[in-house]
Amino acid sequence: MRRLISGTTAFVALTGAVLVLPVYAEPTPEAVPVETSVEEVALGSVEQPAAEADVQQGTTEPVAGVAETAPALTVRRTGLAEFSLVGVTWAHDPAVSDVLVQVRVQDDDGAWGSWTEVGSEDLGQDAGQAQPAAQRRSGTAPLWTGPSTGVEVEVVTRSGAAPTDVQLDLVDPGESPADGALGSPDIQDTADAALAMPDVYSRAQWGADESLRTWAPQYASTIKAATLHHTAETNDYSADRVPEMLRGIYRYHAVSLKWGDIGYNVLVDKYGRLWEGRSGGLASTVIGAHAGGFNTSTFGVSMMGNYDVVDTPQPMVDAVAAIIGWKFSLYDVNPNGTATLTSGGTDKWKAGTAVTLPTIHGHRDTKSTACPGRYGYARLGEIRGKVTSALATAVPLVQQRYDSDPAARSLLGAVTTAPTPTPDGGGAYAHYANGSIYASRGTGARVLRGPIRDAWAAQGWERGRLGYPTTDVTVTPDGAGLYAHFQNGSVYWTAATGAHTVGGAVRDRWSATGWETGQLGYPTSDWTTTPDGKAQFVHFQKGSVYWSQATGARILRGEVYAKWAAAGWERSTLGLPTSDVTGTPNGAGSYAHFQNGSVYWTAASGAHTVGGPVRDRWSATGWENGPLGFPVSDWGTTPDGKAQFVHFQKGSVYWSQDTGARVLSGRVYEAWAASGWERSSLGLPVSDTATTPDGRAQYAHFQQGSIYSTGASGAHVLPAEVVAVWSRTGWERGPLGYPTSSAAAASSGSSTVATPDGMQVQDFQGGVVYTSPSTGTHAVSGAFTGALTAAGGTAVLGFPTTDARATPDGKAQYQHFTGGSVYVTATGAWALRGPVLDLWGRTGWERGVLGYPTSSVAATTDGQGLYARFQGGSVYWSRATGAHAVRGAVLEAWVRSGAETGTLRYPTTSVTPTPDGKGSYAYFQGGAVYSSAVGGTRVLTGAVLDAWGRAGWEQGQLGWPTSDTVAAPGGGTRTEFERGSITVSATGTATVSVR
16 A cells, blocks of 8 residues: 555554554354343441441451551341452542452352452543543452352441442353353454564453443553553452453443443453453554553553462463563554653652653552552563563564565665664664665565665664654656655655655645645655744645644645745744635635734735734624725834734725724725825724714724715814814714814914914814814804804904803803804804903803893994994993993983984993982983983983083982973073973073072
């Protein structure tokens, strides 16, 4: 067979080794599964004995280390169905560590035997094999009693906790006619085995009932050592009883202790016969339950009997050496060497401890136990010697191959170096004129020649990483090259590529593609470790295979592979591949994933790297099938080093530690790019490009602002200050609506109000946002916008210094500007400014006597002043008179007189209460208006006013005026007062008359 054997059993797949498997001969006579049974007798515990149990002081026969008064849990049963094996189990508890059981049995004649001391079973499963804690059982070693019908048991604790849920198991192993006439062993050596396998009786031959087996075989990666045991049972058994004894042990291990199968891999009886133990294949690495904590990668062989009390028979020792030697030949284990095993936890070695042991050792080397007995342990040196002798016979294999193979002799020519042991002692070789033969017991004798042999020699021959050859040099199926397989790899050669090694997981991956006829072609480099020591690789004609423990073996080829190589191979930020190069689902390109990123390629976009959080975000959008499409730039870092990005066909992803990974696309993305990317005033994105709730626009937020884009007005940049104000008004759902321009510097133009430094203006559908360092950022919208425009815009009112706010009484809203204010009331929106606004403020704003404005500030009819009307009056201003508030009856009288265009002209005082509190007055440029309940509201001017003033005003002898000034008979005027009058002659002389 040209290729390595693969997958016929699970262990072959695990070890990757080429093993010579045993074959099963036709059994004679026919053996059948034998039904076994068990009678279970509950004992309970010392604290709560079961109904049939009792508690006594001490044991009947003294037990070393147990006080005479120690409580012993005991039971005695007679007249039972026949049984032949006894075991005691209890609930698994790590605190129960030193339980001893004394057992005696009664035969069919009623005679009681002597007491036998049985210790705790010191075999067991590793942690990964064990049942859940609630289902596990601990117990004694099984005791073969022979046919019995009565039993007496005493359970005592020498130290530690006492067991609970104690149960006595009486096992009947059943009978079979085949037990005494087994014939030849079923399991025999194959004709071409490197080292002869001793014959082994199969599980079927000793009557194993496979329905009892609940454990699915598990396999180690290899075999490193063999562990020798004894069953510690009787030595007084006949040959025909051995199958019964095996069935009893099997039933007890599999069912009573819940291991699911017998614990040992192989058992050897005192007659030197070998018996198949645990299921899963003798040639395999199947894990047993023979040395709890050290089952993995060890081969458990148990001698049937107690070899702490009698010596081991020579046939048994020879059989032990034969089966271990055959097993070691399959896995190239040195019988005189050591192996480092990791403890799963025993009373001798803590879990996780790396323990170095002889490759052939006794159970007592891994646990505090007498196993395999003092006589058994003493034979370990002899066993090692016998195994060494069996394995040191590879030299004849070389000569046998040369002598028996005419084709090989023809190829190789005359011998130049006679068959010789290899330096490692594991094999032999001979050199010939045209090549060599190398042999080991595990691999057979193989012919090596030409560049294949030269390349292997350059690797260190059999001591190199490839090990011994497992095939001859052979022509490849396409006829273009040669190859040979080795224990740990292969060498391939063509005239075009030369000879190159390929091994391990790299070779396994290459083989899965079809070897040299697959997509990769022949190797063009040796099997090599990367400079950092973390991975292995081989380059091929059409790509490469890279492997690491963390990432597996991955195929790279084409443009994706070239891009990774250009990025710096595994030393780049991408790291090692975690996938093969694969076609994208849409068929448009190809890709490979790596530890920290990916490479994607299409004919249109080329090959580009994408990694880290940028790749994670892209993947969340649907990779290349999402809205972004394929990458069109490599995974890069921004010039300031603060962010990473990748550009895609329809957008980009930007990431930084502060902002996260954000997707930008469409006109928003274009506007950001036009503004200067992350170097612009906006900075990095803090959101993806998204659609507004009303579906009319797209937007993205950035560190220092936002971009909004609508179909009607395009994309506009909003500084952070503008965004903050806009958001307070309700975004696009608020009164401002969508932006219709980007922020721009305010025009200074011809203005009566200075433009603050740095003032920027941003237009919206429903208003404007103004921002400057001195005034802050404020929006003007709705009725405020109309009032601002009506007042002459910012050229007159200036720029907002506050947002629109509610007045304290909640009846109106207002907004202050650098040159005035706007108040929005039930009567409209009114713009106030200058001295009119100042005076109104001094009167107490809307809370003062004037109340809310009912007009904006406007120019007077004569153009000489300004005024504004309020709920409680008016404010008039002129340059000559200043601003004054006129209200009530005084205002009405002034208006009747023609207001500022009448005789009185502009007010020079506001309406003021008189000192006596009985009236009010205001002075104007052309006179005064006095108002009281006594005389009504009267306009006084000229000589009348002057004379009244000289008479002491309303507090003088005349009192309040009670009439308007009227024409007097005969010329002049007359004005009436409370207590008199003032007459002014035609010449202007005023006469005061007091009544």
